[in-house]
Amino acid sequence: AAAAAAAEMSDELVRQATALFASQAYAECVSCLTQLLTLRPNDAKVLHNLAVATFYSSSSRSDVASLRAKLMDIQARMAESSNGREKDKDEESELTWNASVLAYNLACLHVSQRQFSAALDVLRRHVSSIEAADEEIARRIGFLMLDLNLYFNTMDDAPLLLSQIETPLRTANGEEKNAGGDDAGGSQNGSDNEGDSSVGSHSHSAGLPLDLRLLKLNLHQFKAKWHLVAKTPNHCKREINVCKKELKSLPAEYAQTPHLVFLRSSLEYMRRNFKKSIKLLSVMPKPAGNSASSVATLYLNSLGCIHMQLGKTALASLYFKQALDCNERVCGPTTSAPPGLGLASNDNAAAKRANNCLADRRPEILYNQGVAFLHLGKPLVAYQCLREALEVLSHSPRIWLRLAECCISYHASEQEREGNLRTDATKSVGSANNRKVLLLSPTTPGSSSSSATLPTLPMAMAYLRNALRLLDLQTRHETVVATPAAGSDNEPVVTTRAT
Secondary structure (H helix, E strand, C coil): CHHHHHHHHHHHHHHHHHHHHHCCCHHHHHHHHHHHHHHCCCCHHHHHHHHHHHHHHCCCCCCHHHHHHHHHHHHHHHHHHHCCCCCCHHHHHHHHHHHHHHHHHHHHHHHHCCCHHHHHHHHHCCHHHCCCCCHHHHHHHHHHHHHHHHHCCCCCCHHHHHHHHCHHHHHHHHHHHHCCCCCCCCECCCCCCCCCCCECCHHHHHHCCHHHHHHHHHHHHHHHHHHHHHCCHHHHHHHHHHHHHHHHCCCHHHHCCHHHHHHHHHHHHHCCCHHHHHHHHHCCCCCCCCHHHHHHHHHHHHHHHHHHHCCCHHHHHHHHHHHHHHHHHHHCCECCCCCCCCCCECHHHHHHHHHCCCCCCHHHHHHHHHHHHHHCCCHHHHHHHHHHHHHHHCCCHHHHHHHHHHHHHHHHHHHHHHHHHHHCCEEEECCHHHCEEEECCCCCCCCCCCHHHCCCHHHHHHHHHHHHHHHHHHHCCCCCCCCCCCCCCCCCCCCCCCC
16 A cells, blocks of 8 residues: 555656646756655656756756766666666666667757767767657657768768658558558659658648648758758759748748748859849748847858858958857857957856857857958958867868968968068158168067967968868768867867858
């Protein structure tokens, strides 16, 4: 009787904790889970949920390292308890579910800190058990891994992941076909690319549940993004057309999305139809809430990239400056800003920036701004922008090449200035018998700055070596994270490739 009462109390606490977390009453949820932990002290699911609820109950939610340590400790405990003993089918399924959720949350923590390489490593260790995981968890893991593959410009995991994600669509289309539908399980142009197979057709999308229609739309949007990266515009156009058809079958609140507008504009940008790309951006739907500023950041950055291609570098630099300002409103001001950008500094905004790390587009925009300054003949400011962006974009050979160009350009401008100073090394003052000739001591711009922060030719050589090393590794299809040059204090963190 006591055991039955304890089990009933445990179930009631589980229901209460679930309801409290869903209603965002995180402090009460922590209290409820703490009581539950006294009844189930070794339950990995309770330990996991308590760690997550405790993180959400904090005001700043910036202690990501502590949550990651707790989840890794739970993961190690699970691995230790499951080794060397027989498990029945239900227990095996429970362990697989717990391991999948833990792996997904750990990967999300790495992604939120822009540590994409670590996130992909975590997920790849569990990709073999994705079939045994819950359908929703398997779908989330699959899309996250696909996005990470896209960041690394590789599709090594795509065939397995796409097959797993499309399973519910195949099942639903198979049921429609068995019920007398018209070939709902057909495949669309599957021979073009191993990531291009599309389950079902638009004619049957309206009959699918809303969650499956959204799943189908997300799949086609991913394929369109991949074709953009792979520079295959015809395939990308086809996927965008499918997305447009799928949006027509969705309710109005889902149809007003800027995602497809950015895809279409990017396609025209790749085709060098810059005026059409600007025209598409001009009809961008305006989302409500905090996402409006995020969309504005991407919009302004896109306009800057387009005007760079049009040769209007000064205007492009202005757009990048506006994009940085807009990004600052979303993610909070930075603790430091490169000179010449006019951005404020605020140490009190560190927590806000940590919480919005994934939405932060500052590194990519700084890279674009650095390239614009380099074209405008301002190598020193360009170098400072690129050095700050290097913290996140160190995996890209392009940024190392641009840094080397800044060093060479700055050295050339210094040599030219020193030559001019040598020709004007004297100055006369006074007149007639009072005339005197003065010898001037030449000074170099930036002499008040620390010489360690100035670009030099030896640093250019180091940057070029890094770029060559990365290019060599990429040609072997290896996933790498570049090591910063000697003496650099930048941590190599992987992110998307800059424009």
